[in-house]
Amino acid sequence: MGNVTSSVASKLAFFPPDPPSYDVHEENDGRLALTGLPSNKSMDVHLLDTKGGNKIVATFWKHPFARFTLLYSHGNAVDLGQMHDLFIELSAHLRVNIMSYDYSGYGASSGKPSELNTYYDIEAVCNCLKKEYGVKQEELILYGQSVGSGPTLHLAPQLHKLRGVVLHSAILSGVRVLYSVKTTFWFDIYKNIDKIQRVNCPVFVIHGTNDDVVDWSHGKRLWELSKEKYSPLWIKGGGHCDLETFPEYFKYLRKFINEMEKISITHPDKQLTYSPSFTECESNKCLRF
Numbered sequence: 001m002g003n004v005t006s007s008v009a010s011k012l013a014f015f016p017p018d019p020p021s022y023d024v025h026e027e028n029d030g031r032l033a034l035t036g037l038p039s040n041k042s043m044d045v046h047l048l049d050t051k052g053g054n055k056i057v058a059t060f061w062k063h064p065f066a067r068f069t070l071l072y073s074h075g076n077a078v079d080l081g082q083m084h085d086l087f088i089e090l091s092a093h094l095r096v097n098i099m100s101y102d103y104s105g106y107g108a109s110s111g112k113p114s115e116l117n118t119y120y121d122i123e124a125v126c127n128c129l130k131k132e133y134g135v136k137q138e139e140l141i142l143y144g145q146s147v148g149s150g151p152t153l154h155l156a157p158q159l160h161k162l163r164g165v166v167l168h169s170a171i172l173s174g175v176r177v178l179y180s181v182k183t184t185f186w187f188d189i190y191k192n193i194d195k196i197q198r199v200n201c202p203v204f205v206i207h208g209t210n211d212d213v214v215d216w217s218h219g220k221r222l223w224e225l226s227k228e229k230y231s232p233l234w235i236k237g238g239g240h241c242d243l244e245t246f247p248e249y250f251k252y253l254r255k256f257i258n259e260m261e262k263i264s265i266t267h268p269d270k271q272l273t274y275s276p277s278f279t280e281c282e283s284n285k286c287l288r289f
Contacts, residue, residue, distance in 0.1 A: 013147050013174050013189060014076070014113035016106040021081030024057055024108045034059070037084055042091075048128055050104065052120040054111030058101035058128060061091045067261055068163060069097040069135045071155075073122060073148030075169065075241070079107035086244060093250050094257050096141075097133075101125045103151075115150065115189045122151040126159075137161035141260065145169060146214065146240065149222075150190030157198035164202045164230070164260045166253070169211060169240050172218045196222050202230040202263070204256045206249070208238025230256060 023035040024045060032045035034057075044060040059080055070090070074083055080102050087098050103118050104111035111117060129135040141164045144152025149170035156165050171177055174189035184191055196203070203226040207219030216234065223232045233252045235243055243249050 013115070013150075014103075014105070016103075016113060017077060017079050017082065020107045021079050022107060034081060034084075037081060046128060046132075048101070048124040050111075050117070050120040050124040052104060052111060052117045054104040054109060054117065054120070056101055056104060056109035056111075056121050056124065057107055058099060058125050059087070060129075060133065061087050061098040063091045063095055063097055065095050066091075066097040067095070068139055068141050068257065069099055069129060069133070070094070070141050070143050070166075071122070071125060071129065072098055072100040072143045073118075073145065073151050074100060074102075075146035075148055081107065089244075089250075090253075094254055096257060097135075099125060099129055118147075118151040119154045122155050126155060138163055141166065141257070143168065146171065147190070149192055153190075153192045153195040153199065156201070157195060160200060162199075162201045163263070164204065164256070165199055166204045166206065166256070167219065167222055168206045168243065169208065169214055170205065170219060170222055171214050172221055176218065177214055192222060193225065196225045197227065200227060202228045202256075202260065204230040204253075205232040206235065206243060206253075207232070208235045208240065208243055210237050211240045213240035230259075 022037060024032055024047065025035050027033050032047065033039055034045060042062050046058045047055050048058055050056055057080060080100060083100060087100060091098050101121060102109040103113050103121050105113035137159045138161045140162055142152045142156050142162065143166040145168040149167050152165065156162060170192060171190060172193040173184060173191050175181060175185060184194060205219045205223040207216050209216050219232065223229060233248060235246050235248060238246055
C-alpha cells in the first residue's frame with residue numbers, strides 16, 4: 001500500500017509541460033536567452049549545475065529600485081516561458097528582483113522531476129543568487145506556489161536570516177492532497193506540515209476558498225502551524241490557478257513586501273506583530289484572518 005500511495009503522490013506532484021514552451025539559445029553578445037520570447041535586457045538567463053547532476057534553467061529579473069529579491073518556485077504544469085508575463089507584472093508591481101527556475105525535467109532543464117531533485121534545484125538557484133548577485137538572506141523572500149511550496153519549505157529553515165516566505169496555494173504534503181490523513185507517513189513527499197514549524201520568519205499564506213485541486217484547508221493549517229504568522233489572504237471564489245487575476249492578490253502581496261521592510265533582522269524582539277480578525281476581512285470583501 002505504501003509503495004502504491006508513494007507512486008501516486010509522485011505522479012500527482014509532477015506534470016511538466018510537453019512540449020516545453022521555450023528553449024535556450026546564445027545571442028550574438030554571448031548572453032543566454034529564451035527562444036520564442038521577447039528579448040529583455042532586464043532578464044538574465046542562467047544554466048545552473050545541481051548536485052543531482054542536472055542543468056537547470058533560471059531567470060533573474062532586475063528591478064532598478066529593488067529592496068528585496070523573490071526566489072519564486074512555480075506551480076505544476078507550467079514552465080518559465082509560461083510564467084514570463086507574470087514575472088514582469090510582479091517585478092513592476094512589487095518593485096523586487098525575481099529569481100525563478102525550472103525544476104529538473106521542466107522546460108529546458110535536464111533530468112527528471114523528483115522531490116529530491118527539486119531540493120537540489122532550489123539550492124543551486126540560491127547559491128547563484130549569493131555568488132552572482134550578492135543577495136543576502138535578509139534581502140531574500142522565498143515564494144512557493146502549489147508544488148513549489150515543497151522546495152520552498154525545504155530551503156526556508158536553512159536560512160536563519162531569511163526575510164519572509166510566501167505560500168501560494170500550498171500543500172500540506174503530497175499524500176494529503178489525495179487523502180485526508182492525520183499521520184505523516186514515511187513514504188509521503190513534500191512533508192510541509194512538519195517543515196513549516198521550523199521556519200523562523202514571517203509566513204504569508206495565500207489560498208483560494210474554491211480551490212478544487214488543493215483544498216483551502218491546506219493553506220489554513222500551514223498558517224496555523226507557522227511560528228511567525230502574517231495575516232493570510234483567503235481569496236473568496238479563488239481557484240488553484242487564477243489567484244493572480246483577483247485585485248486583492250497584488251494589493252496584499254505589495255502590503256506584505258512593504259511591511260517586510262519594517263522588520264529588523266538584527267533586533268528580532270522589535271519585529272512586527274499581527275492581530276488579524278474576521279471582521280476586518282469581511283469589510284475588505286475577501287476572507288482574511
